[in-house]
Amino acid sequence: MTEKPAAIAVLDIGKSNAKLALIDRESGAMRSIRTMKNVVRAGPPYPHFDVETIWAWLIAGLAEASAAVDVEVIAVTTHGAAITVLDEDGLVLPVLDYEYPGPDSVADAYRAVRGDFAEILSPDLPGGLNAGRQLFWLARSFPEDFGRATTILPYPQYWVWRLTGRRVAEPTSFGAHSDLWNAGAGIYSGLAIREGWTELFPPQMAPWDEVGPVLADIAEAARLPARCRVVAGIHDSNASLLPHILSRPLPFAVISTGTWMITFAAGGSLDRLDQTRGGLAYVDAFARPVPSTMSMTGREFEILTAGRAKAPTSDEIARVIAEEIMALPGFVPGAGPYGQRQGRWTHDPESLTDGERTTAASLYAALVADTSLRLAGAEGPVLIEGPLAKSPLFLSALAALVDRSVIGRPDATGTTEGAALLADGPEHARRGAADPAPAVPLGGGFPAYAAAWRTAAGD
Template structure:
């Protein structure tokens, strides 16, 4: 009988950093990790990801990890809003940075052609955050190169292709605000057929599919023996969601944090989504639509707290609340529940202590998260994945604001465990999916209710009839 897979090397390409994480499926722990910055190159045709550097990092990392731990499988997860075009075995064009400002005339023409929100549940987003806009722009700007491309391949599957030579596309990546997918029909959108792109897309495969063994030349450079299966791969926020889908029942909400905060409301009654406030339907690993909301939590936090924020403390948070110091979104314009607001402070941030600035930023991220939860009708418990799970002020404030249990899962990356689970198959395989106990007891922050009411009034003019006004804007 074949031995169950235990150690999975997860390639996790985030927008800010790329990681190679070795995840132990038996213990549910990340046992080793390597990281590298994911820098954007500005030379050549347009700003693009340094895929050569990332590929070298992956190859060297697999060799390094294999010397210490047996690598029994490989899985891939990446950020959304990216796609690759292949000509033969190579890129036909560099992988476009989704934050690049697309030509206004081309983007305007795309807006006229993109499918309605009712069809795709994908809102119109700035720059290249809709992958359909990227493809449209590339086709208009570089028609010969685009025509010469023989394959359009989703981004996690691009890396799986580099590892195996097998081309695939996958629905969690196609379903994350691309304008390319109709989740209700489980098929490509009308845009894909109008532009005649369908024939170029790599074959659809399940995220759980084993695409094949690792290429022999890559395996030969690593320690150990035997073939290493490579699994198809998954969108990073959906990877964070997957362990909970495979181990929980009933309603719950997952908040996957990093550069972006992506919120998934599982098991709730369907409700209309607001296309103008960055709500959408994502698609989970089983192909099902999930009401979702998003904002650039990591980017917003850095803009508010500064480059060296330090740890957020409850003492600093309560001092901020007492003084009425507020950061008012959005500091990453054009996204999130307040896309048309420009970020401001009620007090000069340079005049307050760094600890209080960090606390104020943490409170604002919590309040923005609460807003997003309301937009998608989310229910508890709330599971916070990734960096913000380590932020005590954020978690305590979120619990106080929502009245829901908040469970923190602060591992190096909330995505590695989920991406590793692909190796067990959609039923979880022979091993029960493990979920470690989470701390759910949260301490209330003094004065938070009045502070929150004032913050909401400052942001949207939506001041409740009751509640004390605090910290009037300076």
């Protein structure tokens, strides 16, 4: 029998989609990837993520993969702002969809206890975007269920628990605008201590530490080898950051794009962060604070294009710039550097072609990215991960705005690539391929367009 090639399986759960990727252990190349839409169930008792559908899809995907490869390691990465509350048997409450506004009902009481920005370096966000507010609301809205809890797990480690039966934590998820972490001191926040939640947090590990082998019954169902091991996992935007931390000199910036656009200013200063404009510090895989900004620019792009994004022609780009057809921020209330503003179009969007709308949305995204870089105090080259790395217009516009190298990595798998590095730890991490050429700055009348946009946006 021919020996099957060794592989790493990466479970990557984003807000919009879940992915299961197989990474060749020897070459680091992507062997295959399968995706599913991440469904939110309406309730009861509130909108929540459909973890059982994801679980069944994961087991089926692993079983299919195991026919072709030897899955030696499983690494998990997920979006932030999801927290799980368990007793000995499993979830005591469903995993809240962080966009649900329910936690806003306790916002005033929560703000009185959450802690100062200087301590938690986490902005006050709506709904359940702060995991601390989620827990605060759940504890008061469902006291009997919450009272049964024996463990609180970040979302990546929930899936690690289901695979291994072991409950662990790691720093990147607790450091993702959760209000549960004191980034400067590298300890849990005063809020988490005062509320008694730290007693429910399990022991911490580094993201690449081995948690254990896959449970025997899971290995059988997924046709995995008994020796298949699971590492502790990582927050998705930090997964995108990890390959660069391991291979680049400071300073540099990484913009991880998807539903959210997360800007990391590696080597930057924490002193310039503005919590009212999406400023925060994330915590990297080595538990170090990284000045950052966050905005829901991917969601805004979908809104601005009405879900009909189309590569624009040169004539469409020229018309949008010449006639100053603009989307002015912001289109997701409470999120990002313009979350306090009401978005609007300068022209009727229904009168535009799909290519013109896509042009305006791409320029909007570049202008928001430029603002985010400045607010994070970013310096050095700018690396773009995720969907916007495939947009030449976005890359060229951003290159014109920042006046330094902007490098789109359209062939990079972003979060998946970073999560795969956890299989062997930082000492043995594979160095990535050379960067593509930097984007050529957008010329023509774009500087005047950008100046007019900034004035209208209040910058």
